[in-house]
Amino acid sequence: MDIMDDTAEPVHPHGDHRRSHHSDKFKSELITRLNRIEGQIRGIKGMIERDTYCDHVLNQISAAQAALNGVGKLLLAGHMRSCVVERIREGDPDVIDELLATVNKLLK
Amino acid sequence: MDIMDDTAEPVHPHGDHRRSHHSDKFKSELITRLNRIEGQIRGIKGMIERDTYCDHVLNQISAAQAALNGVGKLLLAGHMRSCVVERIREGDPDVIDELLATVNKLLK
Amino acid sequence: MDIMDDTAEPVHPHGDHRRSHHSDKFKSELITRLNRIEGQIRGIKGMIERDTYCDHVLNQISAAQAALNGVGKLLLAGHMRSCVVERIREGDPDVIDELLATVNKLLK
Amino acid sequence: MDIMDDTAEPVHPHGDHRRSHHSDKFKSELITRLNRIEGQIRGIKGMIERDTYCDHVLNQISAAQAALNGVGKLLLAGHMRSCVVERIREGDPDVIDELLATVNKLLK
Numbered sequence: 191m192d193i194m195d196d197t198a199e200p201v202h203p204h205g206d207h208r209r210s211h212h213s214d215k216f217k218s219e220l221i222t223r224l225n226r227i228e229g230q231i232r233g234i235k236g237m238i239e240r241d242t243y244c245d246h247v248l249n250q251i252s253a254a255q256a257a258l259n260g261v262g263k264l265l266l267a268g269h270m271r272s273c274v275v276e277r278i279r280e281g282d283p284d285v286i287d288e289l290l291a292t293v294n295k296l297l298k
Numbered sequence: 299m300d301i302m303d304d305t306a307e308p309v310h311p312h313g314d315h316r317r318s319h320h321s322d323k324f325k326s327e328l329i330t331r332l333n334r335i336e337g338q339i340r341g342i343k344g345m346i347e348r349d350t351y352c353d354h355v356l357n358q359i360s361a362a363q364a365a366l367n368g369v370g371k372l373l374l375a376g377h378m379r380s381c382v383v384e385r386i387r388e389g390d391p392d393v394i395d396e397l398l399a400t401v402n403k404l405l406k
Numbered sequence: 407m408d409i410m411d412d413t414a415e416p417v418h419p420h421g422d423h424r425r426s427h428h429s430d431k432f433k434s435e436l437i438t439r440l441n442r443i444e445g446q447i448r449g450i451k452g453m454i455e456r457d458t459y460c461d462h463v464l465n466q467i468s469a470a471q472a473a474l475n476g477v478g479k480l481l482l483a484g485h486m487r488s489c490v491v492e493r494i495r496e497g498d499p500d501v502i503d504e505l506l507a508t509v510n511k512l513l514k
Numbered sequence: 515m516d517i518m519d520d521t522a523e524p525v526h527p528h529g530d531h532r533r534s535h536h537s538d539k540f541k542s543e544l545i546t547r548l549n550r551i552e553g554q555i556r557g558i559k560g561m562i563e564r565d566t567y568c569d570h571v572l573n574q575i576s577a578a579q580a581a582l583n584g585v586g587k588l589l590l591a592g593h594m595r596s597c598v599v600e601r602i603r604e605g606d607p608d609v610i611d612e613l614l615a616t617v618n619k620l621l622k
Binding site: 208209210211212217220221224225227228231232234235238239241242243244245247248249251252254255256258259261262265266268269272273288289292295296298 | 316317318319320325328329332333335336339340342343346347349350351352353355356357359360362363364366367369370373374376377380381396397400403404406
């Protein structure tokens with residue numbers, strides 16, 4: 191369900207023809223942060239393989255969670271400032287339900 | 299601060315001589331989950347590069363957060379059942395403070 | 407800072423002249439939930455006064471947190487469906503920043 | 515399920531005979547914080563009745579959530595320092611499972 195490979199695009203009733211339109215600078219900021227998170231995850235794996243004391247590993251997990259939250263907030267901000275505002279102006283009736291479902295998932 | 303490479307071990311006042319002692323089965327379960335999370339992070343990067351609609355990307359970020367929470371809970375359980383119980387029985391006075399600091403970080 | 411009394415209205419640079427315009431049914435749903443949460447908080451106080459075993463009290467705190475999250479999500483939905491959509495249509499430039507600041511606080 | 519009145523004690527397979535044994539000072543700190551939270555909840559109800567702009571209400575909900583989290587962390591610390599340590603020393607086999615279930619609820 192939450193497993194994904196690098197090529198498949200999720201199928202979505204309303205949105206699969208939509209594209210985001212972020213600036214290259216914004217995309218590059220997101221990629222940089224995601225690269226760092228990927229490094230953190232790899233580092234956590236290495237710690238487990240080397241039997242690092244769990245408390246250290248748990249602290250690295252907290253750090254990776256905080257970094258991933260940061261990416262989520264940044265992308266949510268970009269999404270709301272561009273796509274959401276635009277679709278509300280166009281009178282699209284589904285955008286708020288979609289946004290609420292997504293924010294509620296982020297709120298857990 | 300939360301940047302880490304694959305080799306350096308964090309320095310910790312009390313704990314840097316400590317090692318975890320999880321079963322191979324438990325370690326392999328953690329590694330499997332972390333591999334999947336690494337794939338999710340790489341997938342999210344690919345989605346941003348291909349301008350996938352942000353709402354889809356945000357949903358993948360929620361899924362990766364949930365998966366990382368799952369690893370955190372699993373490791374916390376393993377930590378408490380082994381190291382924490384053992385150190386309390388040995389009368390180690392620092393273990394509860396260390397555990398509370400770590401749980402509070404996971405609780406954000 | 408987060409202390410408030412029952413009468414004072416918060417002062418807000420842009421928003422202190424604004425009013426929400428929810429239906430009586432929606433308001434009554436929110437009030438009912440908040441009454442229940444108030445009862446939960448009072449119940450937790452009573453448990454502490456009677457030296458109830460902490461694990462029970464912690465579970466009641468989790469239940470009250472979940473109930474308060476529920477009110478937050480419900481109100482956020484009402485807010486986005488009414489005020490936010492309306493202000494975006496009116497071309498109000500501040501509404502997204504205000505909403506993002508609020509969602510980020512709810513996301514902690 | 516999460517509804518409670520002021521008198522009934524929750525029934526718990528292992529723990530209903532247990533009592534917490536916190537100092538009066540600690541209990542009074544918790545009660546003071548819970549009184550403040552009760553006031554916050556009452557304040558939020560009043561805001562909704564007076565049609566206060568939702569964004570202000572959402573910010574007060576975030577503040578009440580943070581205050582309730584604070585009580586949860588404080589009580590968890592008290593619980594771990596006293597009951598949990600004691601029961602581990604007594605060799606009680608259930609204490610860690612109980613604690614993990616509770617921490618996982620607090621972690622959502």
